Amino acid sequence: MHTAEITLDAQGRRLILRDQDRERCFAALWLRERAPDTDTLDAQTGQRLIEAAQLPLDLTIEDAKVDGETLSLQFSDTHCTTFPLASLLEASAASRSDTPDDLILWDASLDTLPEANFAAALESDARLLDMLDALRRYGFVRVRGVPAEEDGMQALIDRIGPLRRTNWGGIADVKSVSQAYDLTMTQRGLEPHTDNPYRDPIPGYIWLHCLTNAAEGGDSTLVDGFMAARRLREASPKDYECLTQLATEFLYTDDTTHLESEGPLIELDSLGKLRRVRFSNRTERVPAHDPEVLERYYAARQHFYELITSDELTVQLKLDPGEMLIMDNYRLFHGRTAFQLEGGIRHMRQGYVDRDSTASRRRVLQTRMEAVQ
Numbered sequence: 289m290h291t292a293e294i295t296l297d298a299q300g301r302r303l304i305l306r307d308q309d310r311e312r313c314f315a316a317l318w319l320r321e322r323a324p325d326t327d328t329l330d331a332q333t334g335q336r337l338i339e340a341a342q343l344p345l346d347l348t349i350e351d352a353k354v355d356g357e358t359l360s361l362q363f364s365d366t367h368c369t370t371f372p373l374a375s376l377l378e379a380s381a382a383s384r385s386d387t388p389d390d391l392i393l394w395d396a397s398l399d400t401l402p403e404a405n406f407a408a409a410l411e412s413d414a415r416l417l418d419m420l421d422a423l424r425r426y427g428f429v430r431v432r433g434v435p436a437e438e439d440g441m442q443a444l445i446d447r448i449g450p451l452r453r454t455n456w457g458g459i460a461d462v463k464s465v466s467q468a469y470d471l472t473m474t475q476r477g478l479e480p481h482t483d484n485p486y487r488d489p490i491p492g493y494i495w496l497h498c499l500t501n502a503a504e505g506g507d508s509t510l511v512d513g514f515m516a517a518r519r520l521r522e523a524s525p526k527d528y529e530c531l532t533q534l535a536t537e538f539l540y541t542d543d544t545t546h547l548e549s550e551g552p553l554i555e556l557d558s559l560g561k562l563r564r565v566r567f568s569n570r571t572e573r574v575p576a577h578d579p580e581v582l583e584r585y586y587a588a589r590q591h592f593y594e595l596i597t598s599d600e601l602t603v604q605l606k607l608d609p610g611e612m613l614i615m616d617n618y619r620l621f622h623g624r625t626a627f628q629l630e631g632g633i634r635h636m637r638q639g640y641v642d643r644d645s646t647a648s649r650r651r652v653l654q655t656r657m658e659a660v661q
């Protein structure tokens with residue numbers, strides 16, 4: 289039960305809602321265009337029927353009343369509507385954190401890694417939701433019990449959304465070959481990076497499935513890019529600002545492909561919260577900016593690099609055959625230690641799944657689970 293109080297400002301242009309210790313302010317026009325009734329929104333799709341951009345800019349609220357859990361409003365264009373109070377309290381919960389409040393930022397001290405079981409996530413919506421929740425909160429999840437066959441992860445991808453095909457195909461090999469077209473296909477260690485920042489859109493989630501691993505080395509390294517960005521901001525606001533402001537470029541070319549895209553190493557959303565990180569030493573091509581700008585950028589990039597390669601931020605794990613990692617490519621830096629093959633083979637399979645379909649699946653499952661509780 290909400291004990292909300294409301295007041296209107298003198299002109300009726302704003303409604304102030306007080307609920308316990310919180311106070312929220314809503315514009316009359318916002319309340320009018322979001323009015324949850326069938327004159328304003330289509331009953332079937334929830335999509336808007338009125339033309340919001342044509343509402344009078346001087347629209348006011350003429351009357352407002354709270355009755356139990358419901359807010360009734362009458363507007364100056366004669367429209368009347370009712371809002372569930374709970375929906376308004378949720379709509380305006382802005383936080384001052386640099387990330388959404390339910391994300392768990394981590395460093396090397398993370399001792400329990402988020403895990404899921406392949407068969408359970410395949411068979412149970414509740415377990416699939418647990419897996420997607422862990423993926424959202426931590427930025428990665430280790431999945432055990434994946435069939436040790438080439439496209440073994442496909443069945444679980446099918447539960448979430450379409451596989452993102454690229455010029456390398458669908459689920460592709462990551463293994464050491466003599467004619468490597470990318471450094472991932474050598475035995476080198478790989479510095480922490482995000483995948484394919486030269487694509488648009490950049491792949492959202494990386495699904496990395498282990499069929500066989502090297503006896504020595506070949507460990508996966510993971511760094512929480514949001515934690516690294518936060519540490520950079522705390523250590524040097526100037527370097528942080530530089531990496532959020534200056535867009536750099538990324539390039540991939542081969543005989544049949546030419547991909548390029550640009551963006552900052554630390555990208556913020558319109559509220560100044562962390563949206564995504566990029567880092568790809570192999571493919572970055574910094575534009576020839578003014579030397580003074582570049583000097584600032586290089587110093588900031590070096591500072592960020594020191595953070596993302598530090599032991600303090602790095603979690604290291606080794607995938608065994610039949611395991612996979614799902615990683616948020618907008619948040620995590622991943623890499624691997626060098627490995628030596630002596631007769632054996634290190635064979636991983638990798639695919640990409642988009643962010644929108646993954647988030648959609650999680651939200652739909654969440655709504656369904658809440659409905660049955």
Ligand SMILES: [Fe+2]
Nearest residue numbers: 481482483622
């Ligand atoms: Fe990668």
